[in-house]
Structure formats: C-alpha cells, structure tokens
Amino acid sequence: MADGDIPEDANEHCPGTQSESAGKSDACEGCPNQEACATAPKGPDPDLVVIAERMANVKHKILVLSGKGGVGKSTFSAQLSFALAAMNLQIGLLDIDICGPSIPKMLGLEGQEIHQSNLGWSPVYVDDNLGVMSIGFMLPDPDEAVIWRGPRKNGLIKNFLKEVYWYELDFLVVDAPPGTSDEHISIVQCLGATGIDGAIIVTTPQQVSLIDVRKEINFCKKVGVKVLGVVENMSGLCQPLMDFKFMRMTETGEHIDVSERVREYLREKAPELQNLIACSEVFDSSSGGAEKCVGKWMCLFLGRCHWIRSFVRLLKKVDPASLIRNAMSAPALRSS
Structure with a gap:
C-alpha cells in the first residue's frame, strides 16, 4: 500500500x-x-478518464476555498471570474456548493436552465466568455432544500465534470462550500490527474475566521493542492460620503434622519467633500488580520476586498485584477 493512501492523522x-x-x-x-x-x-x-478528456481543453483550474462560511467566498469567486473575463480570457465558473448554491443569485441568473446537446450540458452564459454551472439551475424550486449524503454529492460533482461542455477555457474557477468535506475531497480526486493549479483561500479579518484558514491550508497540503494565497474579504466598508445615512440622536435616545440637511450643507459649504469615499473597519483587525498571519502560514497574501453597498458597486470599485495578477504570477500559473 502506498504511503499516500494513508492520511497523516490516521489510526x-x-x-x-x-x-x-x-x-x-x-x-x-x-x-x-x-x-x-x-x-x-x-x-x-x-x-476519471472521461473527466480527463473533458478537462483537456481547460488550461488552468483554480479552487476558491474558505474555512468558515459567510466570508464572501462565492462573492469573490464571481468577482475573480469577472476580472479574468475582463482580460479577454475564456472563463468557466463551477459552483460545487451543493446544499447552498448562491452563484446563480449573485450573477442574476436565477430561473435559467441547463440545456443539453450532443456535446453535453451547456453552461449558462453571463457573457460570451463567461459560462456558469451550478445545481441552482437544476432545482425546480429555489427554496427547495438539498438534503443529500456524500455519495450523491460526489456523483453530481462528477457529472458536472463529465457532462458539461465548456469548449476551450483559459481558467475554470471552482467555488467550493466552506470547510473540508465530501465536495472538497471529490473535486480534488476528480481533477487531481488533470492538474489543479492551486487554491485561493478567502477569510475575513477577525480571529474566528482566521483560525480556520490554517485548517484549510493543512487540507491543501494533505491533498497536494498548492495554496496560491489568502484573500482578506470584508476588510472594511467603503462608499461615497453622499450615500451615507446621517442620524442625530436626541436626548431621549431617538434617532432622527438628518441626511438631506447634511448633504445640503456639504453642497453649499464644502462641495469639494462631495466626491470623498468614506471607509471604516467592519471587523476588528487589531491583530493584523490575514496579512499578519500569512507569514506564519508560509503563503502569499493576495490583498483585501472591502464591502461595497451593492454587488454591482463591488465589481466596479474593487480592483480584483491586481489580486489576479498576483495569483497568476505564482509558479503554478507562470509555467504556461
């Protein structure tokens, strides 16, 4: 029996x-x-032979992982896909969060259906060079709970990899659920022989999220997936000053909306301030956040993403391209 068949922490x-x-x-x-x-x-x-044939036309495969749920991993996966597509690359976004698919909602694709041809399942396209596949397109009712055990989840992931015809892709971005469970093991085993370029791990600045990043890094080491780096999401809130809601607290503790008065004052007395962007921390990052921790984790810090009031603004105002350039400069992606 090969040593690689026995996990380090096995009995x-x-x-x-x-x-x-x-x-x-x-x-x-x-x-x-x-x-x-x-x-x-x-x-x-x-x-695996069939999957390898399907993946032959996919140049790079990137997993987007997180140790904790709710850190904005799917938001970042979508953001990453849009950024790469904006570079005139052919991109596929595969959502393998079987129980909580959120990519269709985030990309405005709710209600879309998967079509089948003699070549296989056709992805749902956001743009000509950005295709998406998710179980969310297969559910008759978006409120329906997916109550599946591991083998059935693994079977669907295999079907995604075997049946979806992506044409030729520069990047396949895989949005995985949080943690290190069946879906993660399945995607690594299915894509392992075809070559996974690496994983980007998404976290938020607070300690309760950072402690799970180490577990995700250890998972990647055990299954032989390179960690391209860590992204700190929700590092703060940024939005135009004039979009803020201003409240005045009375002596009785009542909050009165004085937003219009403040905006009018700024327009008349300080018009130069109207174009300012106000930023504030959402979570306590006094410990240094992900940027400080990456030294201990021995991996690359790719950067921060700030909360923007809407997803559309996030795509417009955050510069994901700079994060991607860092990721693409990693040895695993530089080779080709």
Whole structure:
C-alpha cells in the first residue's frame, strides 16, 4: 500500500483510503477521516478518464476555498471570474456548493436552465466568455432544500465534470462550500490527474475566521493542492460620503434622519467633500488580520476586498485584477 493512501492523522492499522474497507473496518473507529474515507470513491475510477478528456481543453483550474462560511467566498469567486473575463480570457465558473448554491443569485441568473446537446450540458452564459454551472439551475424550486449524503454529492460533482461542455477555457474557477468535506475531497480526486493549479483561500479579518484558514491550508497540503494565497474579504466598508445615512440622536435616545440637511450643507459649504469615499473597519483587525498571519502560514497574501453597498458597486470599485495578477504570477500559473 502506498504511503499516500494513508492520511497523516490516521489510526494505527489504517487500511488505506483506497481500500474497500476504508472507513468501515474496526481500525477506522474514532478516526477523524472515517466519514470521508467511507464515502470517497475506491479503486480505479473509469469516470476519471472521461473527466480527463473533458478537462483537456481547460488550461488552468483554480479552487476558491474558505474555512468558515459567510466570508464572501462565492462573492469573490464571481468577482475573480469577472476580472479574468475582463482580460479577454475564456472563463468557466463551477459552483460545487451543493446544499447552498448562491452563484446563480449573485450573477442574476436565477430561473435559467441547463440545456443539453450532443456535446453535453451547456453552461449558462453571463457573457460570451463567461459560462456558469451550478445545481441552482437544476432545482425546480429555489427554496427547495438539498438534503443529500456524500455519495450523491460526489456523483453530481462528477457529472458536472463529465457532462458539461465548456469548449476551450483559459481558467475554470471552482467555488467550493466552506470547510473540508465530501465536495472538497471529490473535486480534488476528480481533477487531481488533470492538474489543479492551486487554491485561493478567502477569510475575513477577525480571529474566528482566521483560525480556520490554517485548517484549510493543512487540507491543501494533505491533498497536494498548492495554496496560491489568502484573500482578506470584508476588510472594511467603503462608499461615497453622499450615500451615507446621517442620524442625530436626541436626548431621549431617538434617532432622527438628518441626511438631506447634511448633504445640503456639504453642497453649499464644502462641495469639494462631495466626491470623498468614506471607509471604516467592519471587523476588528487589531491583530493584523490575514496579512499578519500569512507569514506564519508560509503563503502569499493576495490583498483585501472591502464591502461595497451593492454587488454591482463591488465589481466596479474593487480592483480584483491586481489580486489576479498576483495569483497568476505564482509558479503554478507562470509555467504556461
């Protein structure tokens, strides 16, 4: 049995991740990998040959990961895809968050359906050079809960990789759910032979999110995926000063809206201030946030994204291209 078949934190007498008894034998009791091993595909998988053929026309594959939910990973995945598409590249965005697909909503694609041709499933296109695939396009009711166990999730991810015909892509951006569960193991196993260029890990500045970044980095190390870097999202709130709502608190604690009076004063007395952008921290970053931690994590800090009042403004005002240029300069992407 190859050493690579046995996780570092496995129990003694581990049968190996590719064994038919993986996750099921007595030696697996209490192992932190038991559930993942029990649901992961075993032995040579004929589907991997089909997936490799599909991926032959995809130059680069990037995973977008997060240790904690709610850090804006899907927002960043969409932002990343738009930024790359703006460079006149052919981009595919694959949403493998089976239980909580949010990409269709974020990209204004709700209600769209997947069409099938003799070549396979056709992605839903935002632009001519940006295609999207998500389970969100397959649900008859967007409010319907997806209550699936690991094997069924793995099966759908395989189908996405086998059946979707992307034509030729420069980048396939994979938006994964938070954590390190079945979907992550499945996508790494399915794409491993075709080459994953690396993962971008998204976090927010506060400690409760940062502590899970280390776990995500360790996951990448164990499965052999290069960490391209860490992005700190929601680093602050930025919006035009004139868009703020100004409130005055009375002696009784009541809040009175004085926004129009303030705007009128600025227009008359200080017109030069009207074009200012006001920024403030949303989360406490006194510990230094992700930028300080990357030194300990031995990986690259790609930059910060600030909260903008709407997603459209986020795409217009945050410069994701600078983040992508850093990521693309990594050795894994420079080689071709």
